[in-house]
Each structure stands twice: as structure tokens, then as C-alpha cells.
Amino acid sequence: MSQLFENRGFVVPGDVLAEGNLRSGENTYRLHGKIHATRVGLVEYSRGVVSVIALEANYEPRIGEIVIGSVVDVDLSGWVANIEGPSLALLNVVDALDEPFKPEMALPSIFDLGDLIVAKVVSLGRDGTPKLSTLGSNLGRVVGGRLVRMTPSKIPRLIGKKGSMVNMIIKETGCQIVIGQNGIILVNSKERDMEDLVVQVLQKIESEAHTTGLTNRIYEFIREMKEKRKR
Amino acid sequence: MSPTKRKLIVDGVRLDGRKVDEVRPMKIECGVLPNANGSSYVEQGRNKILVGVFGPREMHPKHLADLRKAVLRCRYHMAPFSTDPRRSPAPSRRDTELSMVIRNALEPALFLERYPRASIDVFAEILEADGSTRCACTVAASVALVDAGIPMRDLVVACSAGKVNGEIVLDLNDIEDKEGEADLPVAYMPKLGKVTLLQMDGVLTQEEFDRSLKLALEGCKKIYEFQKEALKMKYGKQEEKESVEQD
Amino acid sequence: MSSRIEVVSRLNRARISAALSQGKREDGRGLSDLRAVKIKKNVLDKAEGSAEVLLGDTRVIVGVKIDKGEPFSDTPNQAVLTVNAEFTPIASPAFEPGPPDEASVELARVVDRGIRSSEAIDLEKYCIVPGKIVYVIFVDIFILNHSGNLIDASALASVAALMSTKLPKYTFKEDKLEFLEAHEPLELQDLPITVSIGKIGDNLIVDPTMDEEDIMDTRVTVAVNKNGYICALQKSGSAGLDLEEVKKATNIACEKATEIRKLLMES
Numbered sequence: 001m002s003q004l005f006e007n008r009g010f011v012v013p014g015d016v017l018a019e020g021n022l023r024s025g026e027n028t029y030r031l032h033g034k035i036h037a038t039r040v041g042l043v044e045y046s047r048g049v050v051s052v053i054a055l056e057a058n059y060e061p062r063i064g065e066i067v068i069g070s071v072v073d074v075d076l077s078g079w080v081a082n083i084e085g086p087s088l089a090l091l092n093v094v095d096a097l098d099e100p101f102k103p104e105m106a107l108p109s110i111f112d113l114g115d116l117i118v119a120k121v122v123s124l125g126r127d128g129t130p131k132l133s134t135l136g137s138n139l140g141r142v143v144g145g146r147l148v149r150m151t152p153s154k155i156p157r158l159i160g161k162k163g164s165m166v167n168m169i170i171k172e173t174g175c176q177i178v179i180g181q182n183g184i185i186l187v188n189s190k191e192r193d194m195e196d197l198v199v200q201v202l203q204k205i206e207s208e209a210h211t212t213g214l215t216n217r218i219y220e221f222i223r224e225m226k227e228k229r230k231r
Numbered sequence: 232m233s234p235t236k237r238k239l240i241v242d243g244v245r246l247d248g249r250k251v252d253e254v255r256p257m258k259i260e261c262g263v264l265p266n267a268n269g270s271s272y273v274e275q276g277r278n279k280i281l282v283g284v285f286g287p288r289e290m291h292p293k294h295l296a297d298l299r300k301a302v303l304r305c306r307y308h309m310a311p312f313s314t315d316p317r318r319s320p321a322p323s324r325r326d327t328e329l330s331m332v333i334r335n336a337l338e339p340a341l342f343l344e345r346y347p348r349a350s351i352d353v354f355a356e357i358l359e360a361d362g363s364t365r366c367a368c369t370v371a372a373s374v375a376l377v378d379a380g381i382p383m384r385d386l387v388v389a390c391s392a393g394k395v396n397g398e399i400v401l402d403l404n405d406i407e408d409k410e411g412e413a414d415l416p417v418a419y420m421p422k423l424g425k426v427t428l429l430q431m432d433g434v435l436t437q438e439e440f441d442r443s444l445k446l447a448l449e450g451c452k453k454i455y456e457f458q459k460e461a462l463k464m465k466y467g468k469q470e471e472k473e474s475v476e477q478d
Numbered sequence: 479m480s481s482r483i484e485v486v487s488r489l490n491r492a493r494i495s496a497a498l499s500q501g502k503r504e505d506g507r508g509l510s511d512l513r514a515v516k517i518k519k520n521v522l523d524k525a526e527g528s529a530e531v532l533l534g535d536t537r538v539i540v541g542v543k544i545d546k547g548e549p550f551s552d553t554p555n556q557a558v559l560t561v562n563a564e565f566t567p568i569a570s571p572a573f574e575p576g577p578p579d580e581a582s583v584e585l586a587r588v589v590d591r592g593i594r595s596s597e598a599i600d601l602e603k604y605c606i607v608p609g610k611i612v613y614v615i616f617v618d619i620f621i622l623n624h625s626g627n628l629i630d631a632s633a634l635a636s637v638a639a640l641m642s643t644k645l646p647k648y649t650f651k652e653d654k655l656e657f658l659e660a661h662e663p664l665e666l667q668d669l670p671i672t673v674s675i676g677k678i679g680d681n682l683i684v685d686p687t688m689d690e691e692d693i694m695d696t697r698v699t700v701a702v703n704k705n706g707y708i709c710a711l712q713k714s715g716s717a718g719l720d721l722e723e724v725k726k727a728t729n730i731a732c733e734k735a736t737e738i739r740k741l742l743m744e745s
Binding site: 086 | 268269286287288289298301340342346347348349377378381382383384385386420421422423458459462465
């Protein structure tokens with residue numbers, strides 16, 4: 001088995017990461033016995049699997065993920081939402097209403113063109129079309145707050161181990177934060193200053209997602225900025 | 232042919248001071264356009280090219296979608312002020328052909344089957360043109376696609392070679408292309424060893440062709456390093472140096 | 479299925495209006511404040527004149543190309559000035575490749591009117607042989623990134639590009655046009671500045687961002703010459719304006735134009 005880069009080395013698509021018996025993991029593919037990277041990132045060799053922690057990755061919806069999208073069309077049976085993925089997503093009225101649908105119900109009164117929704121991806125069609133549901137707690141129409149975009153591959157870092165990072169940010173700033181796995185984050189607070197701070201924090205995480213000790217640095221950063229505010 | 236042909240190479244030195252096997256000075260930056268999913272800016276000699284990538288996203292208009300895979304669309308477009316004399320902003324037949332040729336150069340590197348019914352749009356805007364722009368566009372587009380996080384089998388790199396004043400040279404600029412004997416643009420996937428763009432304009436013997444192709448591929452290897460550097464630069468010193476795990 | 483128009487979320491409208499009711503904008507600016515302006519001249523080698531302008535994140539590059547040609551039959555002693563704008567698809571996912579749409583045509587024509595009406599260029603001066611050969615001045619506007627207020631950024635970049643323009647010198651001897659292998663700077667008699675003002679509810683805001691443009695009721699663009707006179711006006715959008723608002727908008731524009739002209743002259 002040969003491992004051709006140092007662990008966590010920088011790789012670009014096409015780079016041959018390994019030859020032989022290692023398994024091809026995330027952001028890699030195998031061809032003629034060689035494993036190549038498919039995205040730019042840091043290569044990781046772990047337990048017989050070679051994968052790449054992508055520094056840039058377009059969003060690909062997975063079942064169970066929470067996403068934030070905007071309604072771009074309303075028809076007779078539901079809505080179409082843009083979740084910034086390879087295809088538009090579908091939301092059927094039965095997946096949005098707790099009660100049985102009655103023909104007199106006007107769909108736009110539930111979600112209208114331009115509304116932002118927090119939804120869960122419940123299935124993927126054969127061609128990859130995601131089907132959404134807004135049934136469930138914390139899902140539905142967004143009524144207030146500010147949107148921030150982050151690279152989807154960096155969202156796990158924003159969440160942290162068992163939510164450690166995002167929970168720390170929420171605690172320290174008092175803001176409400178809803179994370180869409182599709183790289184759209186909703187930040188809401190009565191205090192404009194705290195909202196601005198969270199936006200700065202998100203930008204910092206975006207640029208430093210691949211480094212170690214980030215949670216502590218973000219914690220220190222928030223403390224520092226709050227101190228500055230007091231003065 | 233005019234009775235006195237201009238000397239473009241004197242004692243192995245070209246009009247712009249280069250040796251026959253030198254690539255023009257290059258600068259590549261990625262992530263330069265905030266509204267695009269991926270982007271890059273390339274300067275190669277006096278070439279100045281901006282590329283923006285959008286996608287994969289739902290194909291629009293719908294009737295152009297392919298049910299089995301994403302459609303790659305490329306647009307090669309020159310700004311009116313990019314040449315002397317000024318060119319009309321309306322697309323020319325040359326623009327149409329080059330858009331197609333660049334698309335064919337990039338397609339083999341993409342996993343289009345992963346995104347049925349989607350489109351991946353590559354828009355190349357040439358702000359200043361000075362020869363071998365289709366190669367520079369391909370180089371820029373490849374970096375922009377990586378910047379967009381779109382999965383690729385390999386980078387695509389491109390470089391031209393040709394014959395000027397009887398000599399085989401690398402990376403032709405505008406004058407060399409217009410007044411030389413042959414121009415050979417080549418695009419290549421370096422890790423997979425596949426040529427994805429190959430055109431020739433002019434006359435070459437078999438032997439001259441072989442030498443030109445070899446030289447173009449060497450140029451590609453050099454430019455590949457610039458592409459990697461540009462991607463690396465975006466993330467600063469990103470490598471985490473941990474000890475290499477033993478098997 | 480709706481066509482690909484960027485659908486603005488309801489959220490934006492609510493937020494922007496809430497901030498405006500407090501006299502502030504989303505990005506913290508006052509109602510009459512401009513975003514940061516950066517002007518760079520001579521950015522393109524193959525153009526006779528060029529400039530790049532950054533207005534906030536909106537980025538525009540303009541190239542001026544000079545040619546010689548026949549004058550228009552109704553103005554046989556005048557140089558030809560033509561302004562063209564391209565909304566390149568790299569500037570925004572909302573721009574589709576293709577022939578100029580009404581927004582890009584409007585932008586080009588408004589920028590043209592500002593330059594022409596202010597007589598920034600003495601077109602008669604740049605006639606070479608009356609009725610036969612004149613300078614043809616092409617101003618090509620290329621939008622590189624759309625973040626709102628394309629008109630003001632384009633007009634500013636166009637004037638900056640004209641300031642940097644060098645014309646090839648010609649003489650006409652014995653029925654032949656000869657290039658003198660020399661260049662002279664294009665002389666400008668004025669530096670027209672356009673200022674666009676958007677109306678959102680009862681508020682008039684200067685230099686709208688893309689989000690503000692999406693929800694604004696209408697917009698007025700005012701071109702002002704160096705004497706503070708209005709040399710072009712364009713109301714764009716379908717909502718109405720009352721007379722008070724029109725007056726207020728033109729006043730604000732004239733004030734801001736002086737500020738912007740200063741930045742232009744210092745660049």
C-alpha cells in the first residue's frame with residue numbers, strides 16, 4: 001500500500017493520493033488501481049480509507065439534512081424551492097400541512113413566492129431531485145433574521161463536535177442561529193451588534209475551517225469583540 | 232506571401248525577449264468574482280481573462296436539459312476593447328467555435344453523470360487578447376471549476392506551440408500566431424495523460440508536429456504548477472504538517 | 479415554472495424597510511452616503527483609454543477605442559461618439575448571455591446622454607476632414623460584478639476612461655490620411671457625474687445596493703455637469719414620484735456629484 005502524500009497534505013483534483021488496497025473515500029475516485037482526488041482540499045488517510053477534506057465543495061443534498069431555501073414557484077400541489085443545489089427542490093402540500101388538504105386552501109397563503117423556508121430533505125428522486133418537508137419543530141417559514149452564505153463543506157466545522165461550536169456561539173452572543181446544510185445560515189437577534197458579530201464569526205470560520213483549535217480561537221474572538229463593545 | 236517576411240526570432244530571441252521554449256509570464260488568481268460559484272483571473276503575457284462558473288444548477292430553459300447528465304455550457308467572449316482594432320460585441324463564428332472547443336476540452340474532466348438535468352455554466356470574458364487565448368481560457372476555466380467546488384477527474388491545462396520563422400516555439404503570442412507558419416493549441420489532463428483539445432492551423436511536417444506537440448505538453452506541465460499555486464494561495468499555508476502515519 | 483428571475487425573499491423587504499424607518503441602511507450607511515469608491519485608470523493596454531471602478535462591490539471596467547470613419551450625415555462636422563454596455567454573465571447569475579437587454583441598453587444610453595449633453599467632448603474639434611473623416615470614439619462598458627447601482631459606476635468609469643484616453647494623431651495631406659506616429663490626450667471640457675437615487679416608501683436613498691434595488695419603487699438618475707447644472711435625467715421603474723420628491727432627488731444629486739467629481743479628479 002502506498003500513501004503518496006503526507007496526512008493532511010494539500011491536494012488538487014487529479015492528484016494521485018494512493019495506489020493499491022486503500023479504499024476510496026469522500027472526494028476521491030479510483031481508476032486503474034490509483035485513487036485520485038476530485039476536489040481541492042486536505043488528504044486524509046485513516047483506517048484504510050483515503051479521503052479528501054474539501055476546501056471547496058458544491059452542495060449535494062442528502063436525506064435528513066436541514067436546508068434553507070427560497071420559494072421560486074407555487075403550483076396546484078405544492079411549491080418549488082431553490083436550495084442552491086444541482087436541482088430545484090419540491091415541497092408537496094401534504095408535507096407542509098399538519099391537517100388534511102382542502103381544495104379551498106390557497107397555497108400562497110401558506111408559503112408564497114419569495115418566502116424563505118427551513119425544511120428537511122426527506123427523499124431524493126431518481127434524478128436527484130430533493131423532496132422537502134416542513135413538518136416538524138423548527139421547520140417552516142422564516143419570519144425574521146439575516147442570511148449568511150458559507151461553503152457547504154465547512155458547515156460541519158460550524159456545528160462542531162456534537163454542536164460544540166455553534167452552541168458556544170449561541171450562548172456567547174444570545175443570537176438565534178439556524179444552520180442549513182446547503183450553506184445558508186439564518187442569524188437572528190434583537191441586537192443588531194450581536195448579529196453583526198455573528199456574521200463576522202461566520203466569515204472567520206469560513207476562512208479557517210480547516211485549522212485546529214478553532215473553537216477556542218472563536219471563543220476568544222467573541223470575548224474580545226464584546227469587550228471592545230463595552231468600551 | 233510578402234517578399235520580405237518580418238524576422239520574429241533573431242539569434243534565438245523572440246520579439247518579446249523570450250527564448251523559443253519559454254512560456255509568457257503568468258499570474259493566476261482564484262475566487263475573484265463574488266457573484267459566481269467559482270471564478271479565476273489569468274494573465275499570460277498581455278492576455279487578461281476572467282472566468283466565472285455557475286452550477287451545477289437546474290438547467291434553464293428546461294427543454295435543453297439532459298435527463299441523464301449535467302450539460303456543460305461554455306461561452307468564449309471577447310470584450311470590444313480586447314483587440315486592436317476594436318471588435319464588435321456580437322458573437323462571431325470564431326467565438327462559437329472556440330466556445331465549443333473549450334467545452335470539449337473541459338468535459339472529460341467533469342463527472343457530468345452526477346447531476347442529471349443540471350447545467351454547469353462557464354463564462355470566459357477576455358479583457359485583453361494577445362494570442363493563444365483559447366489556451367489561457369481553458370487554464371482559467373479549470374481553476375474556476377475547482378474554485379466552485381465541482382468534482383473533477385483532473386485539472387485541465389493548455390498551452391500552444393507552433394512554428395515561427397522556421398523554428399518550433401512555445402506559447403505563441405498574437406504576432407507569432409498571425410505571422411508564423413503554424414499554431415498548435417493543446418489542452419491536457421496531466422494526471423490522466425489525456426489530450427482534450429488539439430487543433431492546428433498552418434503547415435507542419437510529421438516530425439515538426441511531433442516536436443511541437445511535445446513542446447506544448449512541456450508548456451502544459453509548467454502552467455500546471457501555476458494552477459496549483461493559485462489554488463494553494465487561496466488558502467494560505469493550509470497544509471497541516473502531521474507525522475506521516477505508517478501502514 | 480417561473481423564469482429565472484432572482485426572487486427576493488420577503489425577509490429583505492422587511493429588514494430594509496425597518497432600517498430605513500430609523501434613518502439607516504442595511505450596511506450602516508446614511509440615506510445619502512455612497513459606498514467606498516475606487517477608481518483606477520489605464521488598466522487595459524490595447525485600449526486607447528481605460529478605467530476600472532469599484533463602487534462597494536460593484537465592479538465595472540470601461541475601454542475606450544479610437545478609430546476613424548465617416549461622420550453621420552446629419553452631423554458631418556462632428557466626431558462620432560458611441561457608448562455600449564455589456565452585462566456580462568460573470569457579473570451575476572441573473573445575467574444571461576445574449577444580445578443587450580433593455581436594462582443594458584438603457585444604461586448605455588443614459589451614460590451617453592450625460593457625456594453628450596455636457597459636451598464633455600468637443601465633437602467638432604475631433605473632426606479630421608469635414609464631411610468625410612472624423613474620429614470615432616467607442617466607449618465600451620463591461621460589468622464585471624453586479625452589486626447594485628450599475629449606472630453610476632459605469633458613468634464614472636466611462637468618464638475616467640475618457641480622461642485617460644490618448645488619440646492617435648492624423649493629418650490629411652494630398653487626399654490621404656496619414657498617421658503621425660504620435661498620440662495626444664483627449665481633451666475634456668467637462669466631467670459629468672451621474673448620481674442615482676432610489677425611492678423606497680417615503681425614503682430617497684443614494685447609491686442603492688442590489689437588495690435595495692430589488693425592492694425599490696423607482697429610481698431617478700441625474701447627470702450633473704461641472705457647473706452644477708443637470709445635463710441628463712432618467713426615471714427608471716414603474717412607480718410614480720411626486721414633485722417634491724423629484725426636487726429633493728435632484729438637489730441631493732447635485733450635492734453628491736461635487737463629492738464624486740472630487741474623487742475622480744484626485745484619481
